[in-house]
Amino acid sequence: xATIKDVAALAKVHPSTVSRVLRGVENIPITEDxxxxxxxxxxxxxxxPDQRARALRLGKSNTIGLIIPDISNPFFADIxxxxxxxxxLAGYTLVVCASNENQEKEIxxxxxxxxxxxxxxxxxxxxxxxxxxIDLKKRDYPFVLxxxxxxxxxxxxxxxxxxxAAFDAVEYLKELxxxxxxxxxxxxxxxxxxxxxxxxxxxxxxxxxxxDEELISRGGFTFEDGYVETLAMLSRxxxxxxxxxxxxxxxxxxxxxxxxxxxxxxxDISIIxxxxxxxxxxxxxxxxxxxxxxxxxxxxAFRLLLNNLDTKEKLxxxxxxxxxxxxxxxxxASPRTANVA
Amino acid sequence: xATIKDVAALAKVHPSTVSRVLRGVENIPITEDxxxxxxxxxxxxxxxPDQRARALRLGKSNTIGLIIPDISNPFFADIxxxxxxxxxLAGYTLVVCASNENQEKEIxxxxxxxxxxxxxxxxxxxxxxxxxxIDLKKRDYPFVLxxxxxxxxxxxxxxxxxxxAAFDAVEYLKELxxxxxxxxxxxxxxxxxxxxxxxxxxxxxxxxxxxDEELISRGGFTFEDGYVETLAMLSRxxxxxxxxxxxxxxxxxxxxxxxxxxxxxxxDISIIxxxxxxxxxxxxxxxxxxxxxxxxxxxxAFRLLLNNLDTKEKLxxxxxxxxxxxxxxxxxASPRTANVA
DNA sequence: TTGAAAGCGCTACCAT
DNA sequence: ATGGTAGCGCTTTCAA
Numbered sequence: 001x002a003t004i005k006d007v008a009a010l011a012k013v014h015p016s017t018v019s020r021v022l023r024g025v026e027n028i029p030i031t032e033d034x035x036x037x038x039x040x041x042x043x044x045x046x047x048x049p050d051q052r053a054r055a056l057r058l059g060k061s062n063t064i065g066l067i068i069p070d071i072s073n074p075f076f077a078d079i080x081x082x083x084x085x086x087x088x089l090a091g092y093t094l095v096v097c098a099s100n101e102n103q104e105k106e107i108x109x110x111x112x113x114x115x116x117x118x119x120x121x122x123x124x125x126x127x128x129x130x131x132x133x134i135d136l137k138k139r140d141y142p143f144v145l146x147x148x149x150x151x152x153x154x155x156x157x158x159x160x161x162x163x164x165a166a167f168d169a170v171e172y173l174k175e176l177x178x179x180x181x182x183x184x185x186x187x188x189x190x191x192x193x194x195x196x197x198x199x200x201x202x203x204x205x206x207x208x209x210x211x212d213e214e215l216i217s218r219g220g221f222t223f224e225d226g227y228v229e230t231l232a233m234l235s236r237x238x239x240x241x242x243x244x245x246x247x248x249x250x251x252x253x254x255x256x257x258x259x260x261x262x263x264x265x266x267x268d269i270s271i272i273x274x275x276x277x278x279x280x281x282x283x284x285x286x287x288x289x290x291x292x293x294x295x296x297x298x299x300x301a302f303r304l305l306l307n308n309l310d311t312k313e314k315l316x317x318x319x320x321x322x323x324x325x326x327x328x329x330x331x332x333a334s335p336r337t338a339n340v341a
Numbered sequence: 342x343a344t345i346k347d348v349a350a351l352a353k354v355h356p357s358t359v360s361r362v363l364r365g366v367e368n369i370p371i372t373e374d375x376x377x378x379x380x381x382x383x384x385x386x387x388x389x390p391d392q393r394a395r396a397l398r399l400g401k402s403n404t405i406g407l408i409i410p411d412i413s414n415p416f417f418a419d420i421x422x423x424x425x426x427x428x429x430l431a432g433y434t435l436v437v438c439a440s441n442e443n444q445e446k447e448i449x450x451x452x453x454x455x456x457x458x459x460x461x462x463x464x465x466x467x468x469x470x471x472x473x474x475i476d477l478k479k480r481d482y483p484f485v486l487x488x489x490x491x492x493x494x495x496x497x498x499x500x501x502x503x504x505x506a507a508f509d510a511v512e513y514l515k516e517l518x519x520x521x522x523x524x525x526x527x528x529x530x531x532x533x534x535x536x537x538x539x540x541x542x543x544x545x546x547x548x549x550x551x552x553d554e555e556l557i558s559r560g561g562f563t564f565e566d567g568y569v570e571t572l573a574m575l576s577r578x579x580x581x582x583x584x585x586x587x588x589x590x591x592x593x594x595x596x597x598x599x600x601x602x603x604x605x606x607x608x609d610i611s612i613i614x615x616x617x618x619x620x621x622x623x624x625x626x627x628x629x630x631x632x633x634x635x636x637x638x639x640x641x642a643f644r645l646l647l648n649n650l651d652t653k654e655k656l657x658x659x660x661x662x663x664x665x666x667x668x669x670x671x672x673x674a675s676p677r678t679a680n681v682a
Numbered sequence: 683t684t685g686a687a688a689g690c691g692c693t694a695c696c697a698t
Numbered sequence: 699a700t701g702g703t704a705g706c707g708c709t710t711t712c713a714a
Contacts, residue, residue, distance in 0.1 A: 001455075013685090015685095015707085017685075019708070019709055019710085020684085023708095029683055030684080048455065049456060049707080049708070050458065052706095052708095054707080054709075055393050056397055056692090056706090056708075057689080058708085063457070072415060074415065080413075084438070093436065093438075095435075095437075096435075096437040115389040117393040249619060252620055278590060278593055279593055282593055282597070282600075282625050284625060346691080356691090356693090357692095357693075357700080358700060360694090361693090370700090371699065372700090390691080391690090394691035397690090397706050398694085398705080399693075400706075684713100684714085685714080686711105688709105689708100694705100697702075
């Protein structure tokens with residue numbers, strides 16, 4: 001690796017001059033001849049300034065960190081892709097870390113990334129605790145939450161309107177004639193999930209649907225979770241005729257359970273999935289879903305972070321809520337009893 | 342951020358002593374008392390050593406870079422997840438970058454990551470050119486290719502046996518009675534794709550199937566690509582009765598086209614997809630696929646890189662080929678003509 | 683217009 | 699057993 005000294009030696013100038021030529025603003029007074037020699041030397045040595053030395057000196061690394069629960073969940077992968085795209089354009093390198101829904105690992109990552117000198121952080125937090133985030137805020141460390149935030153803790157965040165989405169989904173199912181709607185919610189320590197639950201409950205109460213604890217199942221976000229929970233819920237007496245499911249992989253697990261029970265979609269049971277996917281239309285029964293504007297969420301989170309990075313003054317906290325949309329496909333239908341009647 | 346000086350001041354010792362206590366090997370001679378004071382000071386100040394300063398000093402950053410074409414393609418996301426997992430355990434931070442199948446961006450990333458002082462690189466290359474990789478090799482910069490490598494360029498690599506997989510898939514379709522098998526290959530500058538093509542052609546020739554240029558379609562890896570190509574291929578006279586498709590999203594696009602043409606799977610046309618997915622069994626017709634051991638590929642690539650990082654001597658280049666498996670589901674059936682006969 | 687020197691935070695060597 | 703010092707590669711003041 002060529003260093004600034006090598007370039008200086010070759011161009012027969014002082015390293016500081018090299019630095020001035022290569023980074024310096026245009027209006028800095030340097031002979032055109034020197035400029036040329038330096039540039040030529042840099043080029044011939046294939047000189048790339050050492051960014052960690054620069055970062056050390058400048059106190060800024062042009063790197064940001066993204067901590068998401070799971071890269072291989074397309075929901076977060078799409079968010080990551082969007083942030084990666086924008087940060088590249090803005091001259092930032094993005095470090096993507098996966099907490100795997102493990103709170104300790106997330107905390108580790110936060111510390112690790114900070115000690116590596118990243119300028120800011122975007123986090124979809126695990127939400128088992130948030131002391132480390134309180135700490136970040138106290139130290140004025142720029143960060144933005146994405147998809148998940150906290151009731152009890154003000155912070156920059158970009159989230160989607162999960163409560164309204166859940167309400168609308170339930171309302172739609174009610175219009176089809178469903179009265180018993182199951183909800184596979186996902187882990188309930190998560191803000192997003194509590195909001196969905198709230199929307200679900202509001203709709204159930206307002207629309208006089210069955211309000212039954214047995215209709216709500218909390219678990220993880222895996223295929224296996226969806227499978228097991230659906231099997232359990234549908235095996236009880238008086239099972240739901242429709243299911244609202246909080247995530248793609250849970251949904252696929254639910255589909256497996258439904259097929260194994262010999263039921264069919266949407267004849268025996270309707271489903272709405274809480275995240276859309278490129279395959280949703282091509283499933284065994286095209287899946288009605290709720291779309292989150294993932295690319296937009298990523299862009300806005302990055303923009304928000306960048307604003308906080310670019311300024312020295314303390315910006316007020318902003319919480320951005322983006323709109324979801326429902327994609328109606330034929331995994332939903334009137335319940336069988338209604339058909340029969 | 343507390344620095345080593347702050348800790349030293351608080352513990353009333355020299356910074357070098359702090360360094361020794363905190364990083365030093367056990368058998369270094371330091372009073373137990375000093376040790377305690379330093380540790381206490383570090384703890385009370387919440388001291389985290391600045392990794393970029395360490396990296397600068399040590400010439401090692403404990404960071405590796407991963408460059409993949411697309412994070413939101415589950416194929417690469419799963420590989421990334423596996424590498425992320427292993428590197429975390431090994432004390433490395435992983436920087437994930439997405440080239441978006443753009444050769445220039447990949448080259449940018451390589452330079453950027455190196456100037457940021459990462460220790461090594463894992464790359465699924467775009468494969469429009471490889472001068473930058475030749476350069477890496479010349480400079481003994483540790484790197485490992487994953488999923489894609491080069492015929493004309495020896496380098497560490499972990500790939501899967503795409504040629505055999507394609508052969509087996511075609512053979513399986515032939516056993517079902519298919520004679521005209523279409524191949525949506527994906528971009529043919531990619532090694533992986535050329536290997537699949539080779540396997541396809543070998544099988545076609547050996548098994549006396551229709552060898553027709555019109556049965557091979559090259560394009561990108563998007564949903565749109567699959568849709569457009571399938572529409573074109575099935576609209577020509579004498580269309581194939583089976584399709585081998587090089588990637589999930591292409592497959593979903595193909596399915597869209599097939600449905601739009603009013604055909605059904607597998608009655609009118611059989612499909613085999615070249616990558617498996619959690620949803621493959623729950624598609625409109627459960628999709629027969631080829632599984633790549635993505636987690637294993639990631640692990641082996643990381644291990645290979647680590648070996649090269651840990652040693653000073655130059656290790657011989659290794660090319661690891663892992664086995665794929667076929668998951669037979671009912672997107673494949675005997676062709677209609679055979680049924681009729 | 684350019685050179686010299688200091689220093690970002692850390693560790694490794696050389697003292698004592 | 700501990701302190702001092704140099705230096706990783708860079709930028710930025712201050713001098714000349």
